[in-house]
Amino acid sequence: xxxxxxxxxxxxxxxxxxxxxxxxxxxxxxxxxxxxxxxxxxxxxxxxxxxxxxxxxxxxxxxxxxxxxxxxxxxxxxxxxxxxxxxxxxxxxxxxxxxxxxxxxxxxxxxxxxxxxxxxxxxxxxxxxxxxxxxxxxxxxxxxxxxxxxxxxxxxxxxxxxxxxxxxxxxxxxxxxxxxxxxxxxxxxxxxxxxxxxxxxxxxxxxxxxxxxxxxxxxxxxxxxxxxxxxxxxxxxxxxxxxxxxxxxxxxxxxxxxxxxxxxxxxxx
DNA sequence: GATCAGGTTTGCA
DNA sequence: TGCAAACCTGAT
Numbered sequence: 293x294x295x296x297x298x299x300x301x302x303x304x305x306x307x308x309x310x311x312x313x314x315x316x317x318x319x320x321x322x323x324x325x326x327x328x329x330x331x332x333x334x335x336x337x338x339x340x341x342x343x344x345x346x347x348x349x350x351x352x353x354x355x356x357x358x359x360x361x362x363x364x365x366x367x368x369x370x371x372x373x374x375x376x377x378x379x380x381x382x383x384x385x386x387x388x389x390x391x392x393x394x395x396x397x398x399x400x401x402x403x404x405x406x407x408x409x410x411x412x413x414x415x416x417x418x419x420x421x422x423x424x425x426x427x428x429x430x431x432x433x434x435x436x437x438x439x440x441x442x443x444x445x446x447x448x449x450x451x452x453x454x455x456x457x458x459x460x461x462x463x464x465x466x467x468x469x470x471x472x473x474x475x476x477x478x479x480x481x482x483x484x485x486x487x488x489x490x491x492x493x494x495x496x497x498x499x500x501x502x503x504x505x506x507x508x509x510x511x512x513x514x515x516x517x518x519x520x521x522x523x524x525x526x527x528x529x530x531x532x533x534x535x536x537x538x539x540x541x542x543x544x545x546x547x548x549x550x551x552x553x554x555x556x557x558x559x560x561x
Numbered sequence: 562g563a564t565c566a567g568g569t570t571t572g573c574a
Numbered sequence: 575t576g577c578a579a580a581c582c583t584g585a586t
Contacts, residue, residue, distance in 0.1 A: 413584060457582080502569095504567095
């Protein structure tokens with residue numbers, strides 16, 4: 293099926309923007325995304341046209357929301373004042389990045405894993421976890437593993453987790469999984485909480501500090517006002533904003549501005 | 562072999 | 575309240 297997208301949309305930049313770790317570009321030039329039990333191949337054809345291998349229904353109800361295609365990122369870019377020269381450059385350079393609407397549980401576990409790991413190491417660990425505990429699915433003749441639900445992860449011992457190269461994060465994951473199962477926590481039910489309450493609850497999990505909680509809120513709960521500050525953004529603030537937090541200017545869209553800066557500082561030159 | 566990678570926790574001023 | 579040091583592991 294052919295679909296048309298008129299707004300900012302760049303698949304390579306989306307998968308390189310550090311918000312997701314399972315999507316890949318496959319050798320034939322298509323991009324492969326996984327969400328829940330769904331698999332999608334998508335290929336750019338030019339002029340905003342894309343070939344996707346899903347039904348019209350699935351596009352409308354699964355993938356269009358996943359890519360956040362009901363929002364205008366072009367309008368968000370245009371809202372940046374010329375006076376913010378660094379962000380203006382960053383957003384221009386990063387045009388096409390969108391904040392995917394990913395699963396909260398997957399984001400929580402993934403960003404606990406992410407601490408002090410390189411992006412390739414995160415990808416590898418997450419994939420091992422999926423193969424070890426996820427469900428084997430098939431769609432369009434291709435097999436893939438889902439990201440394991442809490443009940444599936446609960447079958448793993450701490451030693452099983454360590455075998456996924458999780459190192460000292462293994463007990464964090466182990467305890468988080470145990471708590472979610474014991475207290476029957478459904479993260480998707482936290483969708484209605486205000487940002488501050490959501491943050492407080494995320495911070496209660498072991499191995500979750502401010503940075504991981506913000507990433508989970510931004511990428512798993514689509515709280516686009518949350519801007520995670522990592523070593524790269526710290527560098528931006530230090531070197532380009534004289535140590536002053538630049539996100540106070542963008543209370544509604546700080547998370548998106550953060551993505552532009554993050555992608556820019558990591559890829560320029 | 563040392564250092565670093567999208568941090569968090571712990572312990573001690 | 576603030577600041578190091580320690581922590582698994584793979585890559586450079």
